[in-house]
Amino acid sequence: MKELSLNILDIIENSLKAKAKNIELTIIEDDSKDLLLIEVKDDGVGMDETLLKEVFDPFMTTSKNKKVGLGLPLLKLEAESCDGGVFIESKKGLGMIVKVCFKKSHIDVPPLGDLPATIVSIIATHPEVNLKFKHVVNNKTFEISTEDLRKTCEESLCTPFLLSSIKTFLEEKIKELHGGV
Numbered sequence: 571m572k573e574l575s576l577n578i579l580d581i582i583e584n585s586l587k588a589k590a591k592n593i594e595l596t597i598i599e600d601d602s603k604d605l606l607l608i609e610v611k612d613d614g615v616g617m618d619e620t621l622l623k624e625v626f627d628p629f630m631t632t633s634k635n636k637k638v639g640l641g642l643p644l645l646k647l648e649a650e651s652c653d654g655g656v657f658i659e660s661k662k663g664l665g666m667i668v669k670v671c672f673k674k675s676h677i678d679v680p681p682l683g684d685l686p687a688t689i690v691s692i693i694a695t696h697p698e699v700n701l702k703f704k705h706v707v708n709n710k711t712f713e714i715s716t717e718d719l720r721k722t723c724e725e726s727l728c729t730p731f732l733l734s735s736i737k738t739f740l741e742e743k744i745k746e747l748h749g750g751v
């Protein structure tokens with residue numbers, strides 16, 4: 571995909587399909603390790619060992635309306651082409667952790683893309699889910715959770731005004747992480 575935020579949306583859509591109620595997205599950009607890491611942790615239905623072994627097989631999907639599940643296999647190819655990889659841990663009933671890493675300086679690593687739009691679209695379509703987002707760029711960290719936001723807003727997060735304020739806030743914070751540019 572052209573932007574990693576779309577891959578992130580894809581991984582989180584899997585978590586939502588797996589009925590997760592708590593989802594944690596962590597992005598780590600570390601120049602000293604030349605590493606870009608994206609991690610999504612959920613508390614959905616998870617996978618048993620048999621499914622887990624086949625998770626990168628394009629013909630494995632638990633979807634009822636199609637015969638191929640290309641999300642994770644394509645992501646794996648993409649990460650591997652950037653000297654990285656995809657690593658999955660899961661236990662049935664306990665959720666899943668997907669780790670995607672890239673060699674940060676690799677020329678083919680796609681840009682992160684519009685993370686604020688991705689995050690806001692998840693909040694808007696799944697207001698009942700608790701989403702935590704943590705973004706680390708070298709020695710700077712930004713963290714936010716919909717649970718905290720709900721406490722400060724004392725109302726639904728899904729009004730157009732609040733969603734657009736959250737998007738602007740995320741844009742500013744992510745810009746600050748990258749040195750304000």
Ligand SMILES: Nc1ncnc2c1ncn2[C@@H]1O[C@H](COP(=O)(O)OP(=O)(O)O)[C@@H](O)[C@H]1O
Binds near residue numbers: 584638640
């Ligand atoms: N977070 C998750 N929790 C439980 N199962 C998952 C999760 N992510 C993926 N899976 C399983 O892996 C399969 C393949 O995922 P994916 O490659 O994204 O294809 P698709 O979502 O199109 O089926 C899914 O059908 C689902 O069974």
Ligand SMILES: [Mg+2]
Binds near residue numbers: 580584639642
């Ligand atoms: Mg999918």
